Amino acid sequence: MISPAERGNAMSLIQEALKEGARLSPACATIGISLRTYQRWKAGNHSDRRKGAKKHIPRKLTAEERGEIRALCCDHEFKDENPYEIVITLLERGNYIASISSFYRVLKAEKLLNHRSNKKPGRKHAAPPEVIATGPNQVWCWDITWLPTEVKGIFLYAYLIIDVWDKSIVDWSVHETEEERHAKSLFEHALAEQGHPPVHIHSDNGNPMKGISLLSLLYDLGCKNSFSRPRVSNDNPYVESFFGTMKGSVKYPGRFAGITETRVWMAEFIDWYNIAHRHSGINFFTPRQMRTGQYRKKVEIRNRAMKEAWLKKPERWSRPVKQWSRTHTVYLNPSLETRQKIKCVA
Numbered sequence: 001m002i003s004p005a006e007r008g009n010a011m012s013l014i015q016e017a018l019k020e021g022a023r024l025s026p027a028c029a030t031i032g033i034s035l036r037t038y039q040r041w042k043a044g045n046h047s048d049r050r051k052g053a054k055k056h057i058p059r060k061l062t063a064e065e066r067g068e069i070r071a072l073c074c075d076h077e078f079k080d081e082n083p084y085e086i087v088i089t090l091l092e093r094g095n096y097i098a099s100i101s102s103f104y105r106v107l108k109a110e111k112l113l114n115h116r117s118n119k120k121p122g123r124k125h126a127a128p129p130e131v132i133a134t135g136p137n138q139v140w141c142w143d144i145t146w147l148p149t150e151v152k153g154i155f156l157y158a159y160l161i162i163d164v165w166d167k168s169i170v171d172w173s174v175h176e177t178e179e180e181r182h183a184k185s186l187f188e189h190a191l192a193e194q195g196h197p198p199v200h201i202h203s204d205n206g207n208p209m210k211g212i213s214l215l216s217l218l219y220d221l222g223c224k225n226s227f228s229r230p231r232v233s234n235d236n237p238y239v240e241s242f243f244g245t246m247k248g249s250v251k252y253p254g255r256f257a258g259i260t261e262t263r264v265w266m267a268e269f270i271d272w273y274n275i276a277h278r279h280s281g282i283n284f285f286t287p288r289q290m291r292t293g294q295y296r297k298k299v300e301i302r303n304r305a306m307k308e309a310w311l312k313k314p315e316r317w318s319r320p321v322k323q324w325s326r327t328h329t330v331y332l333n334p335s336l337e338t339r340q341k342i343k344c345v346a
Contacts, residue, residue, distance in 0.1 A: 133165035168287035180211030
């Protein structure tokens, strides 16, 4: 910090330089201070505003107050209470020392914030990796949903695998229980039917999803795995979206009479979904058209029809005619950088 004597000496040198005809800015630079500093000193503001200089912060706790907070938190009366409880108790006694956040800052600085509950400490879960699909059988997602029966409290379980690229239902099954063996059987059938592709498989964190026999099967077949974070449904959006479409359909019965009737209904609905449903996420093609490649011909037909309409009456278009794309890339759990890139393109 600059002393008053040093400041006075600097001001005198600058004044002398100005009398000799020097300009103010070069004179300040020669002395080693900025023009703004000289102006503050001349106006009577002598505080040191340089980076790293000691400053007086009126709101800052004193060393005595920090010591008092530490002693209070370590006192026998408060040793098992958190800062919220301590501050409220002191307030009700008519005593205020500092805010709750200040208590936490002091304890953190003193390394006194430790997990002491019998419960496991909370953990931060990293987001699942970004996965890109540019064609069928590259990325699958799967999940299990409950289907209520006519008997209240009794449910059936629908196991379902969806391809994130073409949105088609790769395989499904309905069972009376939620077990790992049913999931393993489903994937054995699905992978064999598709020719054992080295697909990336994403799922939630449930026990059937992490069963050792299922994971061993997928590992032996060269499949990679990723899992959603606990209680984060957005990490597995494509399956959740399908369940929303299914249960929001006017065809959905609400409750099912039994497992046979449920399987019949699921088979009919999935056939409709794969073959006839025009999905907004794939430019209103059907999953079957995407999976078989028929969408390429449909793209040409759509674009040709749009061009012919424009040639007949171009005055109806105030902007370029829409062109449907033949390329289609899907990102599962895209990174922030990818999301920004997609937003810029859109």
